[in-house]
Amino acid sequence: MGNEKRFKMNKTYLDKGIFYIENFISKKELNLIKSHYESDSGWIKNGVFYEKHKELLDPETLRVIFDINMRISDLINSDEEIANSFYVLQKFLPNDQEWAIHPHSDRFDYRDTGSGESRSQYCTKGFILYYNDNYDGGEVYYLDKEIAIKPKPGMLLVHSGSKEYIHGVKAVKSGERWMSTGFVYEKEYLEKNMKGNSPALKQTP
DSSP states (O other), X not given: OTTOTTSOOOOEEXXXXXXXXXXXXXXXXXXXXXXXXXXXXXXXXXXXXEEEOGGGSOHHHHHHHHHHHHHHHHHHOOSSEEEOOOOOEEEEOOOSSSEEEEEEOSOOOGGGGTSOOOGGGGEEEEEEEEOOOOSEEXXXXXXXXXXXXXXXXXXXXXXXXXXXXXXXXXXXXESOEEEEEEEEEEHHHHHHHOXXXXXXXXXXX
């Protein structure tokens, strides 16, 4: 599917470490995924997110998400890094705070805090796939770059995990913000510790 002409793979760079691709998924794929947001059942709160996990998704949706993961892998994977896979749908609900997610970098060495090893210290990039834009607030803001972006449905956003790209998500003020997030890891670490999480290393969902 990654070679089909309907998928626009043109990258738009906001900075050397931030790019997005509009219409990364087709309208059919987008509508199928969005249909799971129409029901209030099955959502659980996980920190700042509300999430719907793969166990509640039908086989057709799981296959579509697997195909999307494969396209992300084709886009990102190299000899040094590999994208993990996502099978979780996420959303933000409105709140009266400044941030939905406070500013952070995706690559963070928790050994600096004395809390032991974490996979975050092997993270090289983060990526987010967006499903809607009918909400207020919810912009992604890169603090040190003074870059803000309001994502569009079907957009894939990719950014570096380094401290240079500290970013946060502004609070949603009305409506709901729908997305899925994933991360890219050093290849050696992912192959050793998270093989089941990469579609490039596992060919079936």
